[in-house]
Amino acid sequence: MTNALATAIIAVSLLAAAFSAVTSFRNRPMGRGDLAGLAVLEVLLVVQAVLGFVKLGGGEGPKDSATFVGYLLAVLLIPAAGAGWGLLERSRWGPGVIVVAGLAVAVMIVRMNQIWSGTGV
Amino acid sequence: MSDTTESPATTGTGSGPGRMLVAVYAIFALAAGARAGVQIATKFSEAPVAYTLSAFAAVVYVLATVALARGGRTSRRLAVAACSVELAGVLVVGTLSLADPAAFPDATVWSGYGRGYGFVPLVLPVVGLLWLRRTARAGRG
Numbered sequence: 022m023t024n025a026l027a028t029a030i031i032a033v034s035l036l037a038a039a040f041s042a043v044t045s046f047r048n049r050p051m052g053r054g055d056l057a058g059l060a061v062l063e064v065l066l067v068v069q070a071v072l073g074f075v076k077l078g079g080g081e082g083p084k085d086s087a088t089f090v091g092y093l094l095a096v097l098l099i100p101a102a103g104a105g106w107g108l109l110e111r112s113r114w115g116p117g118v119i120v121v122a123g124l125a126v127a128v129m130i131v132r133m134n135q136i137w138s139g140t141g142v
Numbered sequence: 143m144s145d146t147t148e149s150p151a152t153t154g155t156g157s158g159p160g161r162m163l164v165a166v167y168a169i170f171a172l173a174a175g176a177r178a179g180v181q182i183a184t185k186f187s188e189a190p191v192a193y194t195l196s197a198f199a200a201v202v203y204v205l206a207t208v209a210l211a212r213g214g215r216t217s218r219r220l221a222v223a224a225c226s227v228e229l230a231g232v233l234v235v236g237t238l239s240l241a242d243p244a245a246f247p248d249a250t251v252w253s254g255y256g257r258g259y260g261f262v263p264l265v266l267p268v269v270g271l272l273w274l275r276r277t278a279r280a281g282r283g
Contacts, residue, residue: 087184091176098172103165110161121165 026072027134030065031127037062038123041116051107051115059119062126063100070097083136092133099126154213155221155277163273166266167207173259174200174251181248189248195235196250202228206270222274229267232256236264 037058044055073093076082083089103122107115156164178196186193202224209221236255239246249258256263 085184087180088177091180095172095176099169102168106161106165106168110157112158114158114161117159117162118165121162121169125169 024134026065026069027130030062030069031130033058033062033065034123034126034130036123038120038127041119041123044116045113045120048113049116050111050113051119055107055116055119056104059100059104059122062123063097066097066100066126070094083139085136089133089136092129092136096126096129096133099129155209155218155274156211156213160210160273160277163269164207164211166262167203167210167270170251170259170263170266171200171203171207174203177251189246192246192248192250192253195252199228199231199251202231206267210270210274218274218278222271225267225270225274228263229271232263232267 037055040058041051041055044052070093073082073089077086077090099122103119107118107122109115110118154160174196178193178200181189181193181196206221206224206228209217209224232252232255235246235250235252239250239253246253251259251263255261
């Protein structure tokens, strides 16, 4: 894992969650800003997946690589699914879904770092 | 369509605030499912009970997610059942895993009352059941 990228992803996911939380508090449905946050997040996650596989292929990474690969791929689903599910709801609860998605991505990235460095179980 | 401020009235279990609940359930379905998949595929013989339990938990989360998202009478019943099983599961497995750690050599989502997941597995079924009760009442009134 590259720490700079992981940090960037965590920052973007928390910013996207905060932005959508504001949208939700203002009682607005999901707008372009909310979707843009998810789009940036998704691009970063794809970059991470590619880099992750390259590094794993190069022999780096944790002993228990299956779990790491699971996270690497599963996390890609979150922003896309959040956008789709949130867009179906034309109320404040649409951006609410993005808040959940952003927080979930942040937690998953922290967990992936633990798995990569072997400090988590 | 735009003025769904606070009332869940007329809406199903999967819309309004319920949409966030379904989102959280979907993440747990994914988390439990992926975890069970990896555990069973790579090291099932190490702790068959714990891993079978992981898979069972994953199925319950998937059922709850789908049932809450769909709404309707049958789905509502299924959702109540799934949330109840989930609550019972997290309480029983949580207690057993603390009382007899040797029986659970590897963690499941429900171990230690969902400690590994910020206790969300303990809170989620309670919120789910409350939400189902609330939307049922709103639907009748």
